[in-house]
Amino acid sequence: MKIAIPVDENRPESGVCSSLARAPYFMLRDTGEETTEYIANTAAEAQSGAGLKAAQIIVDSGADVLIALRCGQNAADVLKAADVKIYEADNFGAAENLAAFQEGKLVLMPQFHAGFHDRR
Amino acid sequence: MKLAVLSGKGGTGKTFVSVNLAAAAGKATYIDCDVEEPNGRLFFKPEGLTIKTVAVKQPAFDAEKCTGCRKCVDFCRFNALVFLRNKPMVFSEICHSCGGCMAVCPSGAVSETEKPVGTVECGRSGDVRVITGCINLGEPSGVPIIREALAGAPDTEELTVIDCPPGSACSVMESVQAADYCLLVAEPTAFGLHNFKMVFELAGLLHKPCGVVVNKTGGEYSALDDFCRGHGIPVLCRIPHSEKLAALGADGQIAALDDGEYAGLFQILLKDIRKEAGL
Numbered sequence: 001m002k003i004a005i006p007v008d009e010n011r012p013e014s015g016v017c018s019s020l021a022r023a024p025y026f027m028l029r030d031t032g033e034e035t036t037e038y039i040a041n042t043a044a045e046a047q048s049g050a051g052l053k054a055a056q057i058i059v060d061s062g063a064d065v066l067i068a069l070r071c072g073q074n075a076a077d078v079l080k081a082a083d084v085k086i087y088e089a090d091n092f093g094a095a096e097n098l099a100a101f102q103e104g105k106l107v108l109m110p111q112f113h114a115g116f117h118d119r120r
Numbered sequence: 121m122k123l124a125v126l127s128g129k130g131g132t133g134k135t136f137v138s139v140n141l142a143a144a145a146g147k148a149t150y151i152d153c154d155v156e157e158p159n160g161r162l163f164f165k166p167e168g169l170t171i172k173t174v175a176v177k178q179p180a181f182d183a184e185k186c187t188g189c190r191k192c193v194d195f196c197r198f199n200a201l202v203f204l205r206n207k208p209m210v211f212s213e214i215c216h217s218c219g220g221c222m223a224v225c226p227s228g229a230v231s232e233t234e235k236p237v238g239t240v241e242c243g244r245s246g247d248v249r250v251i252t253g254c255i256n257l258g259e260p261s262g263v264p265i266i267r268e269a270l271a272g273a274p275d276t277e278e279l280t281v282i283d284c285p286p287g288s289a290c291s292v293m294e295s296v297q298a299a300d301y302c303l304l305v306a307e308p309t310a311f312g313l314h315n316f317k318m319v320f321e322l323a324g325l326l327h328k329p330c331g332v333v334v335n336k337t338g339g340e341y342s343a344l345d346d347f348c349r350g351h352g353i354p355v356l357c358r359i360p361h362s363e364k365l366a367a368l369g370a371d372g373q374i375a376a377l378d379d380g381e382y383a384g385l386f387q388i389l390l391k392d393i394r395k396e397a398g399l
Contacts, residue, residue, distance in 0.1 A: 049199025049214045056193070056202050074211055078202050081209075 003029045003101065004063035004084075005094045006054075010038035016089045016097060020068045020075060021050035027094050028061050031102070051075035051115060058084060067097050067106065072115040121399040122273055122280045124299035124328070128315025130286035132307040133335040133359070136369060138283035139163045140376040141303075144386035147247040148279040151269050153295040155238060155253040155262035160283050163374050166243025166250035174253075174268045175234035176217040179210050185229035192221035192230060213260050238265035242272060262291045270298055277399065279390070288318045293326065301397035302330040303356075308341040316344065320353065331396050333389070336361040354396060357389045 006023030007014040017023035026039045039061055043053035051071075055078035058066055066079060067087045079086055087106040089097045100106050125138040135152075139160050142150040152158040179192070179201075188206040200214035201221060208221070212235060222230040238255040253269035255262045262285065273280045284295040296302060302323045306316040316332075323330045331354045334344065338361045348355050359365070365382075368375050375382040 043199070046199055048197070048216075049211070052202055052211055052214065053199040056199075059202075059204065074214070077211075078204065081204050 001031045001065065002061065002063045003031065003065045003067060003098060004058045004061060005029075005067045005089070005097060006041070007038070007094050012036065012095055014094050015092050016067070016069055016094055018069050020066075020071050021046075021054040023054070026054075026058060026061065028063060029098055049074075052078060055079050055082075065101070067101055068109070071109055071112050073112045074115060076109075076112040121277060121301070121394065121397060122282060122299045123301050123303055123393060123397075124282040124284055124296045125303045125305060126284040126292060126296060126319055126323075127286060127305040127307075128288055128317070128319040129307060129312050132305045132312060133333075134286070134305050135159050135163075135283055136365075136375075137303065137305050137333055137335065137359075138281045139374055140382065140386045141390055142248050142279065142281045143374045144376040144383055145248075145279040145281075145390055148281060149249040149251065149273060150281050150283065151251045151253075151273060152283045153253055153262075153266045153269055153291070154283055154285045155255040155265045155269075155291070156285065158252045158254055161241070161243075161250060161252045162372050164243075164245035164248060164250045165372075166241070166245045166252075169241050169243040172240045172242075172268070173236050174238045174240060174265045175236045176215075176264050177219065177232040178212050178215055178217065178235045179208075179221045179230050180233045181208050181210075182229045182231065183207060185227050187227050187229075189226065191224045191226065195220050195224045216261075217264075238262070240265065240269045240272070263294045266291060266294045270295070273298065288315075288322045292319070292322065296323070296326055296328060299328060300399055301393060302328045303333060303393060304330055304353075305333045305335055306344055307336050308334055308339060308344045310341070310343070313341075313344045313347060317347070320351070329397060331356040331393065333357045333359065335359045356392045356396070357385065359385070 005027045006017040007027045008017045010025045022044045043050045051074045055075035059082040065085045069089045086109045088109045142148040152160040193201040193203045237259045241252040251272045253265040285291045337358045376386045
């Protein structure tokens with residue numbers, strides 16, 4: 001199983017980034033292979049549709065699960081359509097959240113925000 | 121002459137000044153580009169309305185022809201397309217209708233469909249042609265409707281008043297682009313001055329000559345005047361905060377048609393604008 005987490009830094013000690021679309025990196029943990037990689041989030045600089053692009057990057061990474069603090073509706077629509085389950089982060093650190101998820105302590109994100117689009 | 125009436129802050133009196141200028145001119149065209157709340161029609165009560173639907177183009181994907189090459193998704197600068205289950209999919213509220221996805225598709229799988237986003241109403245109120253842009257509820261961008269509304273502006277000496285949306289974003293830029301002159305309606309308050317500066321900067325970036333109407337005067341706030349003096353912006357008119365104007369406005373009346381004093385004030389303002397604009 002592959003688990004994606006938006007993170008502030010590309011190292012295991014990083015905290016979960018408060019934004020999904022604007023996170024600098026996504027941590028991708030493969031629980032089967034026991035590998036961790038960091039994907040640069042090219043959506044962070046997007047002027048429009050950053051949430052959609054971030055969701056696209058997560059889908060393309062092959063993630064089965066996303067753990068995040070919050071998620072916009074558009075990104076959630078994409079992730080749902082791709083069968084990526086979205087769990088709500090419960091801890092500060094990415095590693096702690098991974099552990100909590102594997103122990104079954106995280107819950108599915110109950111709601112999604114309408115986005116912070118600075119509209120045209 | 122195309123005159124754009126704008127203000128950074130909402131509620132400073134754009135529609136009040138626009139409607140009265142068009143009414144004072146007698147024969148004129150009034151275009152309401154404040155498509156989210158087009159209120160000019162409440163004063164003009166235009167008759168003989170014709171209503172035109174404004175639609176934008178949206179991509180549609182032919183699943184048979186699509187090879188899943190993803191070129192369209194990679195091309196979209198607005199990130200309106202996502203690639204799911206080997207097919208592109210559009211998020212219509214993010215799409216800017218640029219047609220780029222159709223242009224880059226190597227297999228002809230992208231066509232365009234029309235999506236209605238609003239209407240443009242045309243009617244008459246005496247000798248004033250009243251054009252009103254109205255956005256459909258929930259649509260994010262008024263720009264296509266503003267463009268269509270402005271297409272009704274005559275290219276003559278006759279006055280066209282463009283009642284702009286508040287703020288200084290894309291919809292305001294679209295409204296101002298074709299204007300010969302910008303009339304900035306400002307309120308003598310700290311908030312009014314703050315947003316006035318933004319819209320003044322915008323007019324400068326678009327190389328538009330501009331003048332100011334200070335509305336709701338009477339308080340003690342000199343910073344707006346100081347700013348105008350310091351930047352050489354002519355203050356063409358001052359309209360005092362008055363109970364009478366408030367009552368007329370609340371009743372949907374046009375002051376310049378109801379009251380000789382205000383008719384004179386707006387006629388003089390119009391003359392001054394023409395002089396300033398050289399038109």
